[in-house]
Amino acid sequence: xxxxxxxxxxxxxxxxxxxxxxxxxxxxxxxxxxxxxxxxxxxxxxxxxxxxxxxxxxxxxxxxxxxxxxxxxxxxxxxxxxxxxxxxxxxxxxxxxxxxxxxxxxxxxxxxxxxxxxxxxxxxxxxxxxxx
Numbered sequence: 001x002x003x004x005x006x007x008x009x010x011x012x013x014x015x016x017x018x019x020x021x022x023x024x025x026x027x028x029x030x031x032x033x034x035x036x037x038x039x040x041x042x043x044x045x046x047x048x049x050x051x052x053x054x055x056x057x058x059x060x061x062x063x064x065x066x067x068x069x070x071x072x073x074x075x076x077x078x079x080x081x082x083x084x085x086x087x088x089x090x091x092x093x094x095x096x097x098x099x100x101x102x103x104x105x106x107x108x109x110x111x112x113x114x115x116x117x118x119x120x121x122x123x124x125x126x127x128x129x130x131x132x
Contacts, residue, residue, distance in 0.1 A: 001088065003127045004103040006072070006096040009086060015077045015098060015106065016091065018123045024086055025120055027079040027106065029067070035076040039066060063115050065106050069099045077102070079110055079120075100131045 001007075005016040006029065014026040030038065042062045063080030067073065077098075098106070110116050110124050 001091070001094065003107070003124075003129065004098040005094045006098060007091045008093045008095055009084075009091050013072075013095070014084075014091070015079075017079065017106070017110075017120070018127065019088075020123070024084050024088070024091065025079075025123070026084050026086075026091070027064075027077040029072055030064075030076050030078060032074050035066070035074060038062075038064060038076060038078075063109075063113055065102065065109050067098065067102050069096075069102050071096055072098070072102075077106060079106065080115060100129060103129045 001016050001019075003017060007014050007016060007026075009026065013029040015029060017025040017027055019025065038061070042064075061080060064076040064078040067075050067077055107124055107127060107129060111121055113121075
């Protein structure tokens with residue numbers, strides 16, 4: 001399994017990010033309706049000049065990337081709470097792969113997002129993304 005593989009797990013679609021001996025990091029792919037709602041909400045929070053805007057922007061709710069891979073267009077991959085207590089046996093059903101652009105965007109967003117755990121940012125920084 002490699003960064004950018006899409007898997008079925010617990011009835012949902014997830015992007016495999018990285019794994020340690022104890023933790024597998026996955027990004028949840030939301031359905032189109034939820035994706036649209038979160039994108040709209042993020043746009044409101046990031047464009048309004050409210051007094052707690054910086055605090056709101058640091059929320060893990062906005063830790064997502066809008067996907068452009070054909071099979072997942074108009075959907076987001078949410079990486080804000082990526083730690084999963086699953087095993088590789090649970091996630092062995094690879095159903096697709098994200099394209100180079102999506103993989104690059106996820107890696108870049110995670111690396112620069114203070115809302116993400118330092119451990120995940122460290123694990124992801126040296127991943128080499130290759131065009132398929």
